[in-house]
Amino acid sequence: VTGTTVPLAGVPxxxxxxxxxxxxxxxxxxxxxxxxxxxxxPERAYVDALLRDFASEWPRLxxxxxVSVFIGGGTPSLFSPAAIGRLxxxxxxxxPLGADCEVTLEANPxxxxxxxxxxxxxxxxxxxxxGVQSLxxxxxxxxxxxxxxxxxxxxxxxxxxxxxxxxxxDLMFGLPGQSPAMARADLAGVLDFAPPHLxxxxxxxxxxxxxxxxxxxxxxxxxxxxxxxEQLVALLERGGYQRYEVSAYARPGMRCRHNLNxxxxxxxxxxxxxxxxxxxxxxxxxxxxxRRHPADYLATAGGSDAHSGWRRLAIGxxxxxxxxxxxxxxxxxxxxxxxxxxxxxxxxVEMPLAQAVTRGxxxxxxxxxxxxxxxxxxxxxxxxxxx
Ligand SMILES: C[S@@+](CC[C@H](N)C(=O)[O-])C[C@H]1O[C@@H](n2cnc3c(N)ncnc32)[C@H](O)[C@@H]1O
Ligand code: SF4
Numbered sequence: 001v002t003g004t005t006v007p008l009a010g011v012p013x014x015x016x017x018x019x020x021x022x023x024x025x026x027x028x029x030x031x032x033x034x035x036x037x038x039x040x041x042p043e044r045a046y047v048d049a050l051l052r053d054f055a056s057e058w059p060r061l062x063x064x065x066x067v068s069v070f071i072g073g074g075t076p077s078l079f080s081p082a083a084i085g086r087l088x089x090x091x092x093x094x095x096p097l098g099a100d101c102e103v104t105l106e107a108n109p110x111x112x113x114x115x116x117x118x119x120x121x122x123x124x125x126x127x128x129x130x131g132v133q134s135l136x137x138x139x140x141x142x143x144x145x146x147x148x149x150x151x152x153x154x155x156x157x158x159x160x161x162x163x164x165x166x167x168x169x170d171l172m173f174g175l176p177g178q179s180p181a182m183a184r185a186d187l188a189g190v191l192d193f194a195p196p197h198l199x200x201x202x203x204x205x206x207x208x209x210x211x212x213x214x215x216x217x218x219x220x221x222x223x224x225x226x227x228x229x230e231q232l233v234a235l236l237e238r239g240g241y242q243r244y245e246v247s248a249y250a251r252p253g254m255r256c257r258h259n260l261n262x263x264x265x266x267x268x269x270x271x272x273x274x275x276x277x278x279x280x281x282x283x284x285x286x287x288x289x290x291r292r293h294p295a296d297y298l299a300t301a302g303g304s305d306a307h308s309g310w311r312r313l314a315i316g317x318x319x320x321x322x323x324x325x326x327x328x329x330x331x332x333x334x335x336x337x338x339x340x341x342x343x344x345x346x347x348x349v350e351m352p353l354a355q356a357v358t359r360g361x362x363x364x365x366x367x368x369x370x371x372x373x374x375x376x377x378x379x380x381x382x383x384x385x386x387x
Contacts, residue, residue, distance in 0.1 A: 007316075047090075319349060
């Protein structure tokens with residue numbers, strides 16, 4: 001790395017809002033989420049804290065606006081539509097949320113009640129992301145989910161009828177006790193609803209989760225998983241979905257703006273407990289996070305010790321971090337995007353790119369870097385060339 005950089009300009013900006021509570025902690029989940037009874041969740045105080053947090057951040061943003069907002073968790077659907085509305089209005093007062101700003105809310109089928117989704121839409125949410133995970137009661141039980149298959153179907157039907165611009169379904173496979181036939185049936189059951197977007201994740205045992213300490217019985221082996229994944233991808237492609245990222249599938253025109261911005265190494269401001277930010281400020285790329293524990297966050301939000309860390313991304317790390325994200329995209333990325341988002345000239349990656357081409361992992365097409373099927377399959381090897 002030569003160390004020459006150019007000022008970072010025109011980098012798209014997203015907003016992430018974290019809600020750190022769930023009714024119960026799922027045994028596979030390593031997200032910053034804490035089990036709480038509904039009445040113990042300080043909804044009003046938390047929205048106040050989020051707005052203090054935001055008010056302390058927005059002067060950093062200059063005149064930039066958001067391409068997307070993502071309210072994730074945890075279980076944001078534990079918050080009332082009124083609270084979500086108050087949050088979005090408070091943000092909009094500083095940074096107007098344009099009509100084409102995608103606003104996603106994550107919802108758990110176990111918190112769905114009649115009319116709730118429509119009320120979120122009326123409060124300004126344009127996209128709902130539903131954590132279905134499976135439609136099979138036994139699988140959902142094994143995953144410790146708070147809902148059954150009937151509730152998942154009912155929530156999905158309601159989401160699709162509530163007038164959102166888009167609806168995403170989160171689905172997992174490779175579950176304890178799940179045969180390939182069961183996984184295919186799960187996906188087929190979801191596709192019967194024809195959601196505009198689907199995120200398909202292989203269950204992973206994350207460190208410091210209950211499943212990590214006590215691995216569940218009946219997990220499929222790697223060969224079965226590889227075969228199953230191919231079958232599921234084929235089923236999705238036959239159903240008219242494009243796989244545009246490792247785990248993301250969309251009908252034409254329905255890609256998730258927010259996640260695309262992460263994968264394209266765009267900027268994001270994070271508010272809420274443990275939320276991470278990555279911002280391009282003049283010639284620097286900075287990263288920092290908010291206090292992780294909800295009580296600490298509530299106590300510090302908006303104040304001078306609200307951050308749990310602030311670091312400048314070393315020039316040498318920009319290449320690796322960009323590639324870690326952008327190579328996940330099925331169609332790759334234009335080299336111009338690399339220059340704009342890292343502030344580095346493409347000469348910085350000439351050597352590893354040439355190596356990747358020689359090894360059949362990427363192709364260069366009209367200024368784009370496109371992973372080959374082989375590169376996409378062995379993504380880790382490909383990404384390693386840039387570290
Ligand atoms: C932060 S969760 C939010 C959704 C919502 N809290 C829920 O669970 O219904 C986002 C998604 O990541 C996926 N996920 C979480 N932990 C996972 C794991 N250990 N392995 C694979 N996917 C996981 C699930 O599909 C989940 O819906
Ligand atoms: S509901 Fe979602 S965020 Fe909450 S514990 Fe389960 S997987 Fe994690």
